Amino acid sequence: MDLNFTVNGETWALDVAPADVLLDVLREKAAVKSPKIGCERGDCGSCTIIMDGRTVRSCLVLAVEADGHEITTVEGLSFDGLSRLQGLFLSNNSFQCGFCAPGIVLAATELLERKPNPSRHDVQEALAGNLCRCTGYEPIIEAVLAAGAGGDQ
Ligand code: FES
Ligand code: FES
Numbered sequence: 001m002d003l004n005f006t007v008n009g010e011t012w013a014l015d016v017a018p019a020d021v022l023l024d025v026l027r028e029k030a031a032v033k034s035p036k037i038g039c040e041r042g043d044c045g046s047c048t049i050i051m052d053g054r055t056v057r058s059c060l061v062l063a064v065e066a067d068g069h070e071i072t073t074v075e076g077l078s079f080d081g082l083s084r085l086q087g088l089f090l091s092n093n094s095f096q097c098g099f100c101a102p103g104i105v106l107a108a109t110e111l112l113e114r115k116p117n118p119s120r121h122d123v124q125e126a127l128a129g130n131l132c133r134c135t136g137y138e139p140i141i142e143a144v145l146a147a148g149a150g151g152d153q
Contacts (some may be wrong), residue, residue, distance in 0.1 A: 005066045007032060008076030016063045023047045023058035025066075026073070030121075034074040045130030048103035049073050057109045057129075073103040077109065077119035084110060088143040096134035104130045107145045130152045 003014045007030045014029050015053045021042075021047055026032050026049070038046035040059045047059040050072040082090070084148065099122050104127060111126035118126070123144045124134055125135075 001064050002062055003067050005068065006070045009077075014063075018062070018064060020063040021059060022049075022061040022063045023067050026058060026062040026071070032073045032075050036099055036102060041130070044100075045103040045107065046100055048106050048130065050106050050110055053110070053113070055107050064134075064147070072106070074105050077105070085112065085144070085147040088146050089140070092139050092143040092146070094135065094139040094143045095132075100130055100132040100134075104132065104140060108140075108147070110148055111144070115119060115148075118144070120145060122146075 001010070001016055001018055003016045003025070005012055007026065012030050014025065023035055023037065026035055027037070035049050035058050036046035037059070038044035042057050042060045045057065047057055049057050049058045051061075051069050052064065054152055076085065086105060089095065089101070089105065107127055107130050108123070111122065115122055120141065121143050127137070127140065127144075
Protein backbone atom coordinates (compact mmCIF):
# COMPACT_ATOMS: atom_id res chain seq x y z
CA MET A 1 0.00 0.00 0.00
CA ASP A 2 1.11 3.56 -0.65
CA LEU A 3 2.05 5.74 2.30
CA ASN A 4 2.65 9.42 1.62
CA PHE A 5 3.47 11.51 4.63
CA THR A 6 5.76 14.19 5.99
CA VAL A 7 8.37 13.44 8.62
CA ASN A 8 10.14 16.44 10.14
CA GLY A 9 9.34 18.49 7.07
CA GLU A 10 10.53 15.89 4.57
CA THR A 11 8.04 14.24 2.25
CA TRP A 12 8.14 10.46 1.99
CA ALA A 13 6.42 8.06 -0.44
CA LEU A 14 6.73 4.51 0.84
CA ASP A 15 5.34 1.10 0.06
CA VAL A 16 4.07 -0.54 3.27
CA ALA A 17 2.08 -3.64 4.20
CA PRO A 18 -1.42 -3.17 5.65
CA ALA A 19 -0.32 -4.46 9.06
CA ASP A 20 2.91 -2.48 9.30
CA VAL A 21 3.13 -0.44 12.49
CA LEU A 22 4.05 3.24 12.23
CA LEU A 23 6.82 2.94 14.84
CA ASP A 24 8.61 0.28 12.78
CA VAL A 25 8.15 2.13 9.50
CA LEU A 26 9.54 5.36 10.95
CA ARG A 27 12.60 3.60 12.28
CA GLU A 28 13.23 1.26 9.36
CA LYS A 29 12.13 3.28 6.33
CA ALA A 30 11.91 6.96 7.24
CA ALA A 31 15.34 7.53 8.76
CA VAL A 32 14.32 8.43 12.31
CA LYS A 33 15.53 6.46 15.32
CA SER A 34 14.38 8.64 18.22
CA PRO A 35 10.99 6.91 18.72
CA LYS A 36 12.04 3.96 20.88
CA ILE A 37 10.72 0.41 20.85
CA GLY A 38 9.58 -0.24 24.40
CA CYS A 39 6.47 -2.13 25.47
CA GLU A 40 4.88 -2.06 21.99
CA ARG A 41 1.42 -2.01 23.55
CA GLY A 42 0.79 1.61 24.46
CA ASP A 43 1.95 1.53 28.08
CA CYS A 44 5.40 3.17 28.23
CA GLY A 45 5.33 6.20 25.92
CA SER A 46 8.84 5.61 24.56
CA CYS A 47 7.48 5.54 20.98
CA THR A 48 5.69 8.91 21.31
CA ILE A 49 5.63 11.11 18.22
CA ILE A 50 3.66 14.24 17.30
CA MET A 51 1.17 13.75 14.46
CA ASP A 52 -0.62 16.87 13.24
CA GLY A 53 0.20 18.67 16.48
CA ARG A 54 -0.91 15.96 18.91
CA THR A 55 1.14 13.29 20.63
CA VAL A 56 0.39 9.70 19.69
CA ARG A 57 1.98 6.39 20.56
CA SER A 58 3.39 5.21 17.27
CA CYS A 59 3.32 1.56 18.36
CA LEU A 60 -0.48 1.73 18.36
CA VAL A 61 -0.86 3.33 14.92
CA LEU A 62 -0.84 1.47 11.63
CA ALA A 63 1.53 3.04 9.14
CA VAL A 64 -1.29 3.50 6.60
CA GLU A 65 -3.16 5.64 9.15
CA ALA A 66 -0.38 8.22 8.84
CA ASP A 67 -1.10 8.69 5.13
CA GLY A 68 -1.43 12.40 4.38
CA HIS A 69 -0.34 13.43 7.88
CA GLU A 70 2.53 15.43 9.28
CA ILE A 71 4.84 13.83 11.81
CA THR A 72 7.40 15.39 14.11
CA THR A 73 10.02 13.48 16.07
CA VAL A 74 12.84 14.77 18.24
CA GLU A 75 15.08 14.96 15.18
CA GLY A 76 12.72 17.61 13.82
CA LEU A 77 13.05 19.84 16.89
CA SER A 78 16.77 20.31 16.54
CA PHE A 79 17.44 21.61 13.03
CA ASP A 80 18.52 24.99 14.44
CA GLY A 81 20.09 23.64 17.62
CA LEU A 82 18.34 22.48 20.76
CA SER A 83 15.01 24.00 21.69
CA ARG A 84 14.84 26.01 24.91
CA LEU A 85 13.05 23.10 26.56
CA GLN A 86 15.76 20.66 25.47
CA GLY A 87 18.41 23.01 26.87
CA LEU A 88 16.59 23.10 30.20
CA PHE A 89 16.39 19.31 30.28
CA LEU A 90 20.15 19.25 29.75
CA SER A 91 21.06 21.89 32.32
CA ASN A 92 18.71 20.29 34.84
CA ASN A 93 20.25 16.81 34.32
CA SER A 94 16.72 15.62 33.73
CA PHE A 95 17.62 12.26 32.22
CA GLN A 96 19.99 9.42 33.07
CA CYS A 97 19.92 6.55 30.54
CA GLY A 98 17.86 8.70 28.15
CA PHE A 99 15.62 5.93 26.83
CA CYS A 100 12.47 7.82 27.82
CA ALA A 101 13.80 11.20 26.71
CA PRO A 102 12.50 11.45 23.11
CA GLY A 103 8.94 10.64 24.19
CA ILE A 104 9.05 13.00 27.15
CA VAL A 105 10.58 15.83 25.12
CA LEU A 106 7.75 15.54 22.59
CA ALA A 107 5.00 15.22 25.22
CA ALA A 108 6.33 18.30 27.01
CA THR A 109 6.74 20.21 23.73
CA GLU A 110 3.14 19.51 22.83
CA LEU A 111 1.99 20.59 26.31
CA LEU A 112 3.89 23.89 26.11
CA GLU A 113 2.45 24.64 22.69
CA ARG A 114 -1.04 23.98 24.00
CA LYS A 115 -0.49 25.62 27.38
CA PRO A 116 2.55 27.91 27.47
CA ASN A 117 2.57 28.32 31.25
CA PRO A 118 1.48 24.97 32.67
CA SER A 119 0.93 24.16 36.33
CA ARG A 120 2.71 21.27 38.04
CA HIS A 121 -0.51 19.30 37.75
CA ASP A 122 -0.67 20.03 33.99
CA VAL A 123 2.89 18.75 33.57
CA GLN A 124 2.26 15.64 35.63
CA GLU A 125 -0.90 14.93 33.65
CA ALA A 126 0.80 15.50 30.27
CA LEU A 127 3.68 13.17 31.16
CA ALA A 128 1.58 10.53 32.93
CA GLY A 129 1.80 8.17 29.97
CA ASN A 130 5.59 8.39 29.67
CA LEU A 131 7.43 6.03 31.98
CA CYS A 132 10.93 6.78 33.27
CA ARG A 133 12.72 4.10 35.26
CA CYS A 134 15.68 6.26 36.29
CA THR A 135 14.86 9.72 37.57
CA GLY A 136 11.81 9.80 39.81
CA TYR A 137 10.42 12.45 37.40
CA GLU A 138 11.24 15.49 39.57
CA PRO A 139 14.12 16.88 37.42
CA ILE A 140 11.96 16.36 34.34
CA ILE A 141 8.98 18.20 35.81
CA GLU A 142 11.18 21.04 37.06
CA ALA A 143 12.63 21.59 33.57
CA VAL A 144 9.19 21.72 31.96
CA LEU A 145 7.96 24.18 34.61
CA ALA A 146 11.05 26.34 34.01
CA ALA A 147 10.40 26.30 30.25
CA GLY A 148 6.84 27.42 30.87
CA ALA A 149 7.82 30.14 33.30
CA GLY A 150 10.38 31.46 30.83
CA GLY A 151 7.92 32.12 28.04
CA ASP A 152 8.37 30.53 24.62
CA GLN A 153 10.24 27.26 24.21
S1 FES B 1 6.45 1.24 22.78
FE1 FES B 1 4.68 2.39 22.37
S2 FES B 1 3.84 2.86 24.33
FE2 FES B 1 5.54 1.53 24.75
S1 FES C 1 16.23 8.44 32.02
FE1 FES C 1 16.25 6.25 31.96
S2 FES C 1 14.19 5.71 31.57
FE2 FES C 1 14.13 7.86 31.85
